[in-house]
Amino acid sequence: MTDTTRPALELLIAAPRGFCAGVDRAIRIVELAIEKHGKPVYVRHEIVHNKFVVDSLKAKGAIFVEELDQVPDGAPVVFSAHGVPKSVPAEAQNRGLDYLDATCPLVSKVHRQAERLVAAGRHILFIGHAGHPEVIGTFGQVPAGAMTLIETVEDAEALAPADPANLAFLTQTTLSVDDTAAVVNTLLRRFPEMEAPRGEDICYATSNRQAAVKAIAASCDAVLVIGAPNSSNSLRLVEVALREGIRAQLIQRAGDLDWSLLDGVGTLGITAGASAPELLVRELVTLLATRYEVTEREVETTRETVAFKLPRGLDAAA
Known part of the structure; x- marks a missing residue:
C-alpha cells in the first residue's frame, strides 16, 4: 500500500555510472599489493579522487602521500590512476623502491x-x-x-x-x-594542418556518463551527482545537467545532501562519477526513502564491457 504521508519521488538512475575499468583496476592493484607485501603499502597521490575509496584502502593498510620523499626506503609504492611524470618512476628506481604503476x-x-x-x-x-x-x-x-x-x-x-x-x-x-x-x-x-590524436582521447567512461546524464535530464526536475569535488569527470557531469537547464548538485555522500534542492522535485536524476562506488548510490537511495515514497528506474544508454589487465606480477596474485 502506498504511504500517503510521504511525497512521491521518482528516481531516474543513469547507466552507465560509477566505477570505470581504470578505477576498478587501480583499486585492485592497491588491494593486491597489500596482500602481496603486507601492510603498509604507500600510494603516491589519491589512487582515485574519492574520499570513501581512499578511506577504505587506508583501513586495509594503504598510506597515501603526495611525494616519493615521504615513502621510506624499501617500502612498496603505487602510483595513482591519473599517471605520473617520468621523473617519478625514475626517482623510485634510483631509490630502489618496489613500485607499481596504476596509471589508467x-x-x-x-x-x-x-x-x-x-x-x-x-x-x-x-x-x-x-x-x-x-x-x-x-x-x-x-x-x-x-x-x-x-x-x-x-x-x-x-x-x-x-x-x-x-x-x-x-x-x-x-x-x-x-x-x-x-x-x-x-x-x-x-590551424587546419594540426594533427589529431589516433582515436578519441576523452575516455569512453567520461563520454558515456555524460551521455547518460543528457538522456535523463529532460525527464528530471533535478540531478544529483555523487563524486568528489576534485574529480574532473564528476564535475563535468554536474555541468552537463546544468546546461540542460536542470538543477544539479555534487555530493560526496548521502549525508551531504542539501534537501532544499528537492523542493518541488517529482523526478530526481542520480548518477555517480567514475571513481564513486555503487555503494554510495544505494546509500543515497536509502536516505531518500526515509522522507519520500521512492520509485526507481534505471535508464541505460550503453553497456560497458571494458576491462584492463593487471600489471605483471600482480596478475598471478589475483
Whole structure:
C-alpha cells in the first residue's frame, strides 16, 4: 500500500555510472599489493579522487602521500590512476623502491602519443585543466616546452605558436565532451594542418556518463551527482545537467545532501562519477526513502564491457 504521508519521488538512475575499468583496476592493484607485501603499502597521490575509496584502502593498510620523499626506503609504492611524470618512476628506481604503476591504460595511451608526436617534431597543444594530476603527468612525459596547455576557447583563439605548420593536439581523458569539441573546432579552424590524436582521447567512461546524464535530464526536475569535488569527470557531469537547464548538485555522500534542492522535485536524476562506488548510490537511495515514497528506474544508454589487465606480477596474485 502506498504511504500517503510521504511525497512521491521518482528516481531516474543513469547507466552507465560509477566505477570505470581504470578505477576498478587501480583499486585492485592497491588491494593486491597489500596482500602481496603486507601492510603498509604507500600510494603516491589519491589512487582515485574519492574520499570513501581512499578511506577504505587506508583501513586495509594503504598510506597515501603526495611525494616519493615521504615513502621510506624499501617500502612498496603505487602510483595513482591519473599517471605520473617520468621523473617519478625514475626517482623510485634510483631509490630502489618496489613500485607499481596504476596509471589508467587510457591515460598511458595519451602519454605514448605525446612521446610519438614530440619525436616527430610536433608541438603539442594539450587541452585540459591546469593543476590536474593527469595534466601534470602528461606534461611530464615530454621535454619542457614541448607542450602548451589550452583550457578554453579563448586560449585557442589567443594562441600564437612559433611554428603553426607543426602542431598536434591531445586532451585530458576526463573533459566535457561538448567543451572540448568547441576548443578543438577553434584550433582546427585556425590551424587546419594540426594533427589529431589516433582515436578519441576523452575516455569512453567520461563520454558515456555524460551521455547518460543528457538522456535523463529532460525527464528530471533535478540531478544529483555523487563524486568528489576534485574529480574532473564528476564535475563535468554536474555541468552537463546544468546546461540542460536542470538543477544539479555534487555530493560526496548521502549525508551531504542539501534537501532544499528537492523542493518541488517529482523526478530526481542520480548518477555517480567514475571513481564513486555503487555503494554510495544505494546509500543515497536509502536516505531518500526515509522522507519520500521512492520509485526507481534505471535508464541505460550503453553497456560497458571494458576491462584492463593487471600489471605483471600482480596478475598471478589475483
